[in-house]
Amino acid sequence: MSPPPVRAIRGEILHFLGDPVEHGAAALEHFADGVLVVRDGYVAELGDSDALLAKLSAETPIEDFRGKLILPGFVDTHVHYAQSDIIASYGEQLLTWLEKYTYPAERHFANPAHAAAVAEFFCDELLRNGTTSASAFATVHPASVDALFAAALKRRMRLIVGKVLMDRNCPDFVRDSAAGGYAESRALIEKWHGRERLLYAVTPRFAATSTPEQMRLAGRLLAEYPGVYLQSHVAENRGEVAWIAELYPEARSYLDVYERFGQLGPRSVFAHCIWLDDTDRARMAASGAAMSFCPTSNLFLGSGLFDLDRAQALGVRVGIGTDVGAGTSFSMLRTLSEAYKVLQLNGQRLSAERAFYLATLGGARSLYLDDCIGSFAPGREADFVVLDPAATPLLARRSAACATLAERLFVLMMLGDDRAVAETWVLGEPAWRRG
Structure with missing residues (x-):
């Protein structure tokens, strides 16, 4: 009927x-x-x-x-569907977390049946928590992207998804190649981007796990397909920031790495953005890029405290991300509660009105989707x-x-x-x- x-x-x-x-x-x-x-x-x-x-x-x-x-x-601007099964894994900070939990979990997504089962659970869990739109990382495996898009399509959800690009500093079982990652991403864009409510994001995991050649090709994808997204991580953890400085000594900052490879602009969404300076924040604002504030993850991994006031003062777009599985809840309500506490620790305030704005229209604006979602405008x-x-x-x-x-x-x-x-x-x- x-x-x-x-x-x-x-x-x-x-x-x-x-x-x-x-x-x-x-x-x-x-x-x-x-x-x-x-x-x-x-x-x-x-x-x-x-x-x-x-x-x-x-x-x-x-x-x-x-x-x-x-x-x-609710609009979740940063989440890893492939990490649903490692949420609440004990005791590590970012780089060790990746080696100990993330990569072993993600290797299983080479199996389409496993990817499909997790994708079904993930989409149901989003809806159970009131989240109707999300920007989500898959894994290096094209089947993981197909599975999540298929699950979202069946539920008519608005999802932004991308195949992770990762060709160095990771185990062989979750490594692609610069050329292979580029070709697989192109095929996935052609298959899924703009289909019903689905959108594609070029997805280098972070600058440490992509060679300069892969970063260059990621920027090329953005130029070749106007309207696709870029999602990645930046300045989450101090050890990570120091590592990026060693890998890219020519760059002024961690964020500058992405800009040098043509990845900073409208529809670029960077998770965490904790250890940035005001020059970086100003570049994000001027370019139209967005920050995803991931409070439960930042607390769980001991990464640091997000500075919402500086982002606001410099005009950067900001949304909220659950960042499951380092994030500890699919619930946007729980995530907003932790956002309030993070900002209290940072000497800042988060009113309830602004919190719910960030979880709805603010998230939509950070994704350049406020003409579609985030409010009840006609x-x-x-x-x-x-x-x-x-x-x-x-x-x-x-x-x-x-x-x-x-x-x-x-x-x-x-x-x-x-x-x-x-x-x-x-x-x-x-x-x-x-x-």
Whole structure:
């Protein structure tokens, strides 16, 4: 049975029109009792229930979520689907983590059946946590990319995915070659980029595991296929930064390596960005590149504290990344909670309004997808999450005592997790329901 062409979603509805740091209260639009009208999977209208319900025909189906909070679907700007099975692995920092856990786990993705099983789990886990869009690393194996794109296509999700490029400083069983990685990436771009809601990202893991020739060819792919993405890591760990300086002594900084190979620009997304200076941040802002702030991973691996204030001051685009599997949760709520704590340690503040902006419209902007996702503006893809402020006894008790929207959002972000996600909808249709 095909879904109705028009349907209405009723409940408390919140979305963002801009960054609360820049626009204050004008940055958000909030309806205590609102209606979201969806036509053929896209947002048609949003407003107060009294006004919109009177305009709807008697045949329009209405999903009633009163008592719950409806937000645009969460946007995860950095995650490794192939690391789902090594989340919560004990005791290492970045470079040892890669050798001990990551590479052994990723070798299994040469097996298409294994890749498909993990891809199915990964997409379901995203939806279970209210995440409808993500920028995800696969492995060096083309089959790993095919598997994740196929799983996302089946669920109609908006995913950005790329085959990892890695031709040195890694075990043979997860190593490609400069020419081979280039050719395989080209074939995957031709097969998947722009198909339905799927997009491709050229994906050098990080500058240490790609030769200069592979980095050059990665930049060539970006030039040959305008509109594809670049995703990588930069300045996550001090030992990693020192290693890059040894491998690329001609570069001014770690970030400069990517710029020298034509990889810095719009739709370039770099995870972590902890050990950068203001020259690097200014270059990111001027080029249009984005940072993915990955708080649970940065704490778990002991990497350092992200400086959101400097990124904001210099005009860099910023989104939130769970960075599973060094990140410790698929939940954007848990990730925002840790972001708040990271910034507290760094002498900075993160309001609840700004946190939810970063997880929705801010993430969409960092991916240059805010004309498609991240808000409920007319014409946007109708992806949304329904959050239950009474999902647990503690959450219910604390939420009942809240006097303002800001306080309720903060409580959701600090005490909420996957249990607070009641439903997740993709293109105007339910994609996951609790129970």
